[in-house]
Amino acid sequence: MSGATAEGRHPAREIVVSASELTRTFGDFVAVDHVSFEVARGEIFGFLGSNGAGKTTTIRMLCGLLRPTSGKGTVDGFDIATESAAIKTRIGYMSQKFSLYTDLTVDENLRFWAGTYRVWGREFERRRDWALAVTGLETRRQALVADLPGGFRQRLALSCALLHEPPVVFLDEPTGGVDPEARRDFWDLIDDLSEGGVTIFVTTHSMDEAERCHRVALMHAGKLLALDTIPRLKAVFPEGSVLELECADAARAVEELENLSEVVDAALFGDRLRAVVESPEAAATIERSLVAAGFGPVTVNPVAPSLEDVFIRFIHEAEEAESS
Amino acid sequence: MIRRVLAVAIKELLQLKRDWRTAIALLGMPLVLLMIYGYALSFDVTDIRLGVVDLSRTSASRRVVEAFLESGFFVRAATLDEVRPTDALFASEAIQAALVIPADFASEAAALRPTSLLFILDGADSQTASTILSYARQIVAATTPEVLGIEFRSPLEAAPLVWYNPDLKSSIFLVPGLLAFILMVSSVIATALAVVREKERGTMESLRATPIRAIELLLGKTLPYLLVGSVSAAGALFLAWALFEMPVRGSIFWLAVVTLLFLAGGLGWGIFISTLAESQQVAFQLGLLSSMLPTLLLSGFIFPISSMPRALQIISSIVPARYFIAALRSIVLKGVGPDMWWQQAAALAIFGALVLLAATVRMVRSL
Numbered sequence: 001m002s003g004a005t006a007e008g009r010h011p012a013r014e015i016v017v018s019a020s021e022l023t024r025t026f027g028d029f030v031a032v033d034h035v036s037f038e039v040a041r042g043e044i045f046g047f048l049g050s051n052g053a054g055k056t057t058t059i060r061m062l063c064g065l066l067r068p069t070s071g072k073g074t075v076d077g078f079d080i081a082t083e084s085a086a087i088k089t090r091i092g093y094m095s096q097k098f099s100l101y102t103d104l105t106v107d108e109n110l111r112f113w114a115g116t117y118r119v120w121g122r123e124f125e126r127r128r129d130w131a132l133a134v135t136g137l138e139t140r141r142q143a144l145v146a147d148l149p150g151g152f153r154q155r156l157a158l159s160c161a162l163l164h165e166p167p168v169v170f171l172d173e174p175t176g177g178v179d180p181e182a183r184r185d186f187w188d189l190i191d192d193l194s195e196g197g198v199t200i201f202v203t204t205h206s207m208d209e210a211e212r213c214h215r216v217a218l219m220h221a222g223k224l225l226a227l228d229t230i231p232r233l234k235a236v237f238p239e240g241s242v243l244e245l246e247c248a249d250a251a252r253a254v255e256e257l258e259n260l261s262e263v264v265d266a267a268l269f270g271d272r273l274r275a276v277v278e279s280p281e282a283a284a285t286i287e288r289s290l291v292a293a294g295f296g297p298v299t300v301n302p303v304a305p306s307l308e309d310v311f312i313r314f315i316h317e318a319e320e321a322e323s324s
Numbered sequence: 325m326i327r328r329v330l331a332v333a334i335k336e337l338l339q340l341k342r343d344w345r346t347a348i349a350l351l352g353m354p355l356v357l358l359m360i361y362g363y364a365l366s367f368d369v370t371d372i373r374l375g376v377v378d379l380s381r382t383s384a385s386r387r388v389v390e391a392f393l394e395s396g397f398f399v400r401a402a403t404l405d406e407v408r409p410t411d412a413l414f415a416s417e418a419i420q421a422a423l424v425i426p427a428d429f430a431s432e433a434a435a436l437r438p439t440s441l442l443f444i445l446d447g448a449d450s451q452t453a454s455t456i457l458s459y460a461r462q463i464v465a466a467t468t469p470e471v472l473g474i475e476f477r478s479p480l481e482a483a484p485l486v487w488y489n490p491d492l493k494s495s496i497f498l499v500p501g502l503l504a505f506i507l508m509v510s511s512v513i514a515t516a517l518a519v520v521r522e523k524e525r526g527t528m529e530s531l532r533a534t535p536i537r538a539i540e541l542l543l544g545k546t547l548p549y550l551l552v553g554s555v556s557a558a559g560a561l562f563l564a565w566a567l568f569e570m571p572v573r574g575s576i577f578w579l580a581v582v583t584l585l586f587l588a589g590g591l592g593w594g595i596f597i598s599t600l601a602e603s604q605q606v607a608f609q610l611g612l613l614s615s616m617l618p619t620l621l622l623s624g625f626i627f628p629i630s631s632m633p634r635a636l637q638i639i640s641s642i643v644p645a646r647y648f649i650a651a652l653r654s655i656v657l658k659g660v661g662p663d664m665w666w667q668q669a670a671a672l673a674i675f676g677a678l679v680l681l682a683a684t685v686r687m688v689r690s691l
Contacts, residue, residue: 115331
């Protein structure tokens with residue numbers, strides 16, 4: 001579980017965020033269950049999982065907002081349990097909820113958030129100009145945030161969290177409710193930051209976004225299921241074990257498919273079927289079975305596994321391990 | 325420290341400027357309340373509906389009736405020939421009091437034998453009844469020599485000399501309390517929403533991730549409202565002087581100092597509530613109840629603290645309005661210096677410091 005991409009770009013791999021057996025319980029509920037990982041400087045580290053998987057709880061512990069029940073963690077060299085004051089000066093945090101004041105203007109928001117980090121005077125002007133440039137809001141400085149489209153707000157919220165030039169940024173589902181174009185712009189900004197040496201820790205439940213991370217941690221029910229680069233994660237599927245099928249009456253064919261012993265998992269995507277099989281040889285068997293069941297003509301093509309395939313596979317494995 | 329407090333304070337003022345309805349409410353509410361309550365709230369009783377049952381029908385008895393009507397407190401609402409029908413008039417509230425002069429009043433009086441006038445009162449409203457009774461006693465006492473046709477002096481007499489409020493007008497006594505009540509309610513409400521609003525909007529979470537300290541956030545949120553509160557307090561004091569003839573005999577400077585201390589306590593209490601409540605609605609209701617009830621009931625505003633049961637007296641010692649009202653009456657009505665009310669001022673300062681400390685402790689825990 002090492003980050004090949006990140007290592008390649010930053011030969012001297014410097015650990016900026018670390019978690020070791022990090023655990024947080026709320027009563028009987030274990031929100032985060034012995035989670036361990038390390039994040040290197042300049043890395044875009046994705047935390048992928050469904051709602052309630054423990055992503056936000058992990059981020060809040062790392063930001064010093066929530067004390068861990070057990071386990072240890074450090075951010076930029078400081079202990080998350082005992083040195084949260086020092087950590088807060090070194091991180092930018094964009095929470096899931098919208099963190100700008102909608103009744104203030106762009107300028108006023110920038111000035112306020114800069115003030116909380118004690119960025120003022122010349123320094124503030126420099127950072128404000130930077131923020132206006134990266135958000136594309138130079139001409140709308142006096143606009144109320146309430147009147148801005150979602151994409152602008154998102155980038156403004158991010159730049160507000162970066163006014164003090166923190167070495168680490170925590171983004172908790174930053175692009176919820178933003179249109180795809182604005183989302184792409186947002187991620188271009190994140191790439192730029194990463195190239196500038198800023199470490200980015202981002203949670204998401206969007207597979208598209210996870211694809212843009214250097215390394216991805218898969219989180220489910222408080223546990224870390226897997227952690228690696230995207231290509232390595234996808235390598236859990238041998239070549240030819242993910243198939244895309246076209247056939248007649250795909251909606252009924254998916255049931256037929258699920259009953260075949262060679263098929264591990266099958267799902268319907270529009271009018272196409274996607275199947276995960278044990279071995280590449282299964283392709284021919286499947287084709288014959290579907291034709292025999294009257295779903296012909298059938299075409300079967302091996303495709304690259306998606307991150308979703310990987311995620312679902314790990315969840316299934318974890319659930320099987322649990323029940324056995 | 326100061327930079328961050330300033331950053332928060334400027335932000336709060338900008339938000340208040342955008343939310344002009346709230347701004348107007350905060351500035352104007354005390355003035356409107358003062359006008360409404362100032363005119364409505366009075367212990368002075370006038371135009372008392374009097375039923376007259378003059379069974380004597382003599383010049384002496386007519387003189388007594390005239391004395392009642394000329395006093396300015398009573399108006400004749402009914403004239404009856406016997407006592408019994410007054411029951412129905414009391415029941416329908418056509419009359420509030422009845423004066424019954426017995427048939428032998430004039431002859432007994434002329435013979436200088438002890439005689440009585442019957443004065444019947446509706447005691448359902450005891451406060452009003454006792455006021456009416458005291459008016460009636462004064463009138464009868466004043467009329468007696470005239471009716472009897474003799475000058476007499478009792479060997480012992482308490483000659484009254486009323487200071488500070490020679491006419492014993494209740495407004496002079498009530499307006500300082502009313503000011504305390506209005507300023508307390510409006511200052512608590514002003515800040516009660518300040519922190520919980522950030523929780524509801526989700527900005528609190530972002531603030532918590534910044535290095536801002538609890539005390540910086542709280543001061544930054546309190547100071548702008550202290551400014552707003554001072555302006556509206558000045559307006560309310562002016563109105564009290566202009567409309568309700570509240571004299572200002574003492575120093576304006578000390579008046580300002582004591583008012584600021586009181587406002588700081590109210591704002592601090594509001595912000596403490598704000599750190600407790602999870603929604604603006606809860607904060608508003610908590611703020612309203614906790615400021616209104618104690619200030620109304622336990623501050624000496626209406627009910628004298630000295631006549632309360634011991635337990636309530638002890639509770640009243642944590643009601644800041646109690647000290648403010650006492651200090652206000654000292655400065656405004658008596659015109660005395662700090663040596664006479666420094667204890668009240670100190671109590672206000674201690675209350676302010678304690679609530680701000682409590683709010684900070686709460687805040688540190690959630691920050």
